[in-house]
């Protein structure tokens with residue numbers, strides 16, 4: 001299949017307002033022309049030596065930075081393991097680094113995601129938790145939507161006793177432009193199941209996040 005029309009996965013289960021996949025996608029040549037237009041709009045010359053290959057590089061970089069539109073996050077959770085020796089307590093993967101782009105300015109926001117779930121019978125490969133973060137982070141996002149998409153996917157597919165997601169991030173649109181508040185960080189949390197219903201479980205999640213950090 002022509003990569004330029006590869007199916008996209010913008011439609012998340014929690015988000016019926018998103019257009020159905022696949023969405024019409026401009027050609028690579030059209031995307032490169034758009035980058036040339038933006039370079040000229042900034043005031044530089046897209047034909048000068050240092051910039052002549054930039055549109056092609058930017059489009060290639062976008063393929064990586066926005067790879068999430070071509071990833072089916074739920075599919076990462078299809079493979080689970082049952083030989084857990086009866087383990088049925090919280091599994092917490094913390095400090096998952098991510099890079100995303102805010103949908104308002106297309107400027108990076110980045111930070112760490114911390115994700116816990118309480119399994120029922122089967123557990124999922126730990127790397128798949130991090131892959132879900134990337135599948136949604138590599139799209140145009142708000143931090144709230146990113147948080148909601150991650151938790152909804154884990155909850156829907158694994159059907160665990162509960163999921164907790166905490167994301168801390170710095171938004172470059174608040175740092176390098178606009179209000180210019182370097183160092184400000186944004187925290188978002190969302191809980192399902194036991195983490196939502198049992199304050200003690202929520203507190204234990206928060207305590208484990210701090211474990212070993214002076």
Ligand SMILES: Nc1nc2c(ncn2[C@@H]2O[C@H](COP(=O)(O)OP(=O)(O)OP(=O)(O)O)[C@@H](O)[C@H]2O)c(=O)[nH]1
Nearest residue numbers: 102103104105141142143144171173174177178179
């Ligand atoms: N809720 C939320 N807001 C975000 C996120 N990323 C960026 N924003 C905000 O999106 C808002 C867009 O506001 P607008 O007033 O439409 O745009 P703007 O004139 O560029 O705003 P300023 O950034 O204040 O200059 C800004 O307040 C950003 O800080 C996010 O992940 N979640």
Ligand SMILES: [Zn+2]
Nearest residue numbers: 102104105173
């Ligand atoms: Zn922004």
